[in-house]
Amino acid sequence: MTRVKRGFIARRRRNKILTFASGFQGSHSKQFRVAKQQKKRALISAERDRMKRKRDFRRLWIARINAAVRFSGLSYSQFVYCMYKNRLSQNRKNLAQIATLCTPFFSTFSQKIMT
Template identity: 35%
Template sequence: MPRVSTGPYRRRKHKKVLKATKGFRMSYNRLIKRAKEALLHAGEYAYAGRKQKKRQFRTLWIKRINGGLASIEDAPSYSQFIGNLSKKNIKLNRKILALLAVKQPSVFSQIVKQTK
C-alpha cells in the first residue's frame, strides 16, 4: 500500500481553524493545538450565552414593567399585575408590556387600570 500524504488536507483544516480563531489573544490564534481548544471552548460559551440571553432579557422586561408600575399611583405589585392580566384574559407578553411602560406610559397606565 502506498503512503498517502495528508499535506493539502491538513493544511486546509488548519487554515479553517486559524481563520475561526482570528482575533483571539496570545497563542490562541497562532498555534493549532491551542487554537483548536480555544475554538471548542468558544463554541461552548456561545451556546450557553444564547440560553443566558433569553433569561437576561426576561429579567430586564420584568424590571421595566416593575418600574412602570412604580410610577403609577395606586398600582398593584408586579405579581398582582401579572395575575390580574391572566384573570382578565389580556394576552400581552412581558416584552410588549415593557416596551409600553418605557415608550408609551399613558397606554401602559390604561392597561393597568383595566386590570384592576
C-alpha cells in the same frame, strides 16, 4: 516505510480552525493545538451567553413592567394575575415597551385591568 505527506484535506482542516481563531491573541491564533482548544471554548461560551442574554432581557422587561405597575398600586405578580384572569395575553417585551414609551396609557391600562 515511506513517509506519507498528509494532503490538502488535513491542511484545509487546520486552516479552517486557524481562520476561526484568527482574532484570538498570542498562540491561541498561531498554534493549531491551542487554537483547536480555544475554538471549542469559544463555541461553548457563545452558546451559554446566547441563553444568558434571553434570561437577562426577560429580567429587564419584568423590572420595567414592575416599576410602571407600582404607580397604579399593584405589584408585578398581581398585574400578571389580573391579565391572566381577564384572558389578556401580551408578551413581556411589548408590555415593557408600552410601559416605557407610553406611561400614561400603561397606567390607565393597568387600572382597567384591576377592575
